[in-house]
Amino acid sequence: MIFGPPIDVRRLFPLERRALIELLHALGPEDWAKPTVCPGWDVHDVVGHVLNDYMRRLSGSRDGYAGAVFASDDTLPTYLARTNDEFVRASRQLSPRLLTDLLRHLGTELDAVWSTRDLHALADLDVSWAASDVPSPAWLDIGREYTEFWVHQQQIRDAVSCPGADEPELMAPVLDIFARGLPAALRAHTRPDGTAVRLEVSGPSGGRWDAVRQDDRWRLGTPEREPATHVSMNEDTFWRLATRGIPVESARERSQLSGDRELANAVTELFAVVG
Incomplete structure (x- = not known):
């Protein structure tokens, strides 16, 4: 999946x-x-x-x-x-x-x-x-x-x-759909199967999504162990990043990144529009 x-x-x-x-x-x-x-x-x-x-x-x-x-x-x-x-x-x-x-x-x-x-x-x-x-x-x-x-x-x-x-009923599904772009954001980065990256979005409409490397591609799913790479940001930062309402550099300044820096940076390049 x-x-x-x-x-x-x-x-x-x-x-x-x-x-x-x-x-x-x-x-x-x-x-x-x-x-x-x-x-x-x-x-x-x-x-x-x-x-x-x-x-x-x-x-x-x-x-x-x-x-x-x-x-x-x-x-x-x-x-x-x-x-x-x-x-x-x-x-x-x-x-x-x-x-x-x-x-x-x-x-x-x-x-x-x-x-x-x-x-x-x-x-x-x-x-x-x-x-x-x-x-x-x-x-x-x-x-x-x-x-x-x-x-x-x-x-x-x-x-x-x-x-x-911007109440959760209307906003939370937007963030959830945008998070489906997480595997694509990581696609250029090869890692061993089982490697996981976690995106956490804080706020009433936020959530948590994991991308797991499996069968030579990234997939949204449940990791078998704690992800080694974490990226967290608030809900306003996430939707604006995903639509480039703010530049990637600004999103990184507003976020907390830990673990594999290359993968963490890739998460902050998630782009959920055609461009």
């Missing part, structure tokens, strides 16, 4: 979206124009990008439309960067009210798509940051989409200084 035990986040999509819609209704015109951590994008742009995510998944996963999936001479990161920018530019002609209305309507349509999925079937879209050589299960693909929406909501909240949607 490379990715660890399955997690079902489907019931959380309406809860996360409700918090987002309430936030957007509370924003004034000046708030929509505030810059975010996403380079060159203000709040309006990030909301337009979330709408693009909804529409792309409905077109691809519900309708089977080939234009909604990666089929290009570009690399996946450059393809996504280009198409995301194209949609965001086009969405700037949409009013905040219309953007919000579209999110509310299309969000329920997307919920219906997820509800019909067999979580243990193959994913519609592989989660490349968790493993590039093993097909992803549907539960991981759906979980990745949940993290995408939650993180963009947090970026909006940061921009307008309005914290929220």
Whole structure:
């Protein structure tokens, strides 16, 4: 089991979206124009990008439309960067009210798509940051989409200084899904079978995850002995590191690392987005 035990986040999509819609209704015109951590994008742009995510998944996963999936001479990161920018530019002609209305309507349509999925079937879209050589299960693909929406909501909240949607019910699954990228973060480092690395994330939404070297690859699992390498950080540091909301160097300064320094450093390079 490379990715660890399955997690079902489907019931959380309406809860996360409700918090987002309430936030957007509370924003004034000046708030929509505030810059975010996403380079060159203000709040309006990030909301337009979330709408693009909804529409792309409905077109691809519900309708089977080939234009909604990666089929290009570009690399996946450059393809996504280009198409995301194209949609965001086009969405700037949409009013905040219309953007919000579209999110509310299309969000329920997307919920219906997820509800019909067999979580243990193959994913519609592989989660490349968790493993590039093993097909992803549907539960991981759906979980990745949940993290995408939650993180963009947090970026909006940061921009307008309005914290929220960070209670454990909504945040803990995000951290859990991000931790599924731990084996991939270690993939370049060969160690004897049985070697284990532990990531501990403190805070109400935190947890503990172990990567164990087995059959010439790293896997999430339970080690037979105490891991020799430990990395611990708080929940805010972890989700921002995983999405590069903070640089690796800042995450290391906020973390406690012990044991095999090369492996510990690799943990702090975990990257849970396509890039």
